[in-house]
Each structure stands twice: as C-alpha cells, then as structure tokens.
Amino acid sequence: MIKAVLFDLGNTLIPFDYNRGFSGIAPFSPCPVEEMRRRIAASDLAQRFETGRMSGQEFVREFSELLELRPLDYRQFCDIWCSIFLPETLIPDQMILELRQNHRLVLLSNTNEIHFSMIWDNYPLLRHFHELVLSHRIGAMKPAPEIYRAAVERAGCRPEECFYTDDVPAFVDAARREGLDAVQFQSLAQLEQELRSRGVAW
16 A cells, blocks of 8 residues: 655656756856756766755856856856746646645655755745655765665655656666655656556545
C-alpha cells in the first residue's frame, strides 16, 4: 500500500525552460548562448551549487566570471536566473492539497538556494508538502542513493510504500534501485492513472 507520495519539482510540479534564463543573461555576456551552455556544462559550477557547497553570492560571482558578464547586482541576476520557471503548475494545487489528507507528501528535488527561495515565495502548493528534501540542503543530488534514502526516511515508511514521479528517466531508475515505486512523469492525466492504479485517492 502506498503511504507516501514523492514528487520531483522541475518539469513535474513546475515547468521550466532554461532558454528563458540564457536569453535574459545574453545581453550581459559577449558569449553566444551555445558558448554559455558549453562553458557551464564543462564546469562543476551547477553541481557545487546544487549540493550546497557554495553560497548564492559565490555562485553568482563564479558564474559571472565564467561567462564574462558585465556587472549585474545580485538581485538582478537572481530575477533573470529565476525567469526559467513558468507561472502555471503542471499539477493542480487542489490535487496536492487533497493528496495530503491521507498520504505523506515529500518534495524531492535537485535545486539551489536562489531557485528554491523564489519558488517557495511564488508557488503556494509547496506549502502542502510535509517534507522538503532538497539537494542543496542534503548535500547530494539525484541520482545519488543518499538523496533517495533521505527522502524515504522523511517519508517515515518503507521504500516500497513510497510512490515517486520524476520527469528524468535516469532519476526514476535510481529511485527504483532504492526500492521506491517510481514512474516517469509525462502528463497530469498519466500521473492520475498511475496513482489510481495503486489505490491512491484524492
């Protein structure tokens, strides 16, 4: 029996598009967007930030140096970098609220302090979750086993009693290796069907 429902955040609960962030940053950098992407991908900057090994201020400083940005104040940078998130959630607030009534709700996300601060302030459905398991607080990112184990511990039940959905197949596979009942998120209708097939009602 499913006792806890675990959700990924980006492109599961809240849609995002990194193109929006790069488009916002582009006027401040001499680098073409593809060069910006290449430089970031070749660095360990995102991994260090999303595992809590650097502060937001440190991230912005190193990011700015990496992409040779013209001066941006911290708040201006954060506003641009958080513009990747779209306003409408993929899963309705009411569904999350009703799931909470009979199931432990856990958010399991690779994220960072800049993004999560904005998300917390602007997406009220996150307040329905009993637990937040965030990579920058845990010190580990999916698909590392440690973050799934932390989520199961917070869920307060056995791994097989946890249903988890994530849009990234590799993260779903990693969750299954830890014993969770995990499926790839594709759409709201598909998620509803997966939950109902397991006896999860809302």
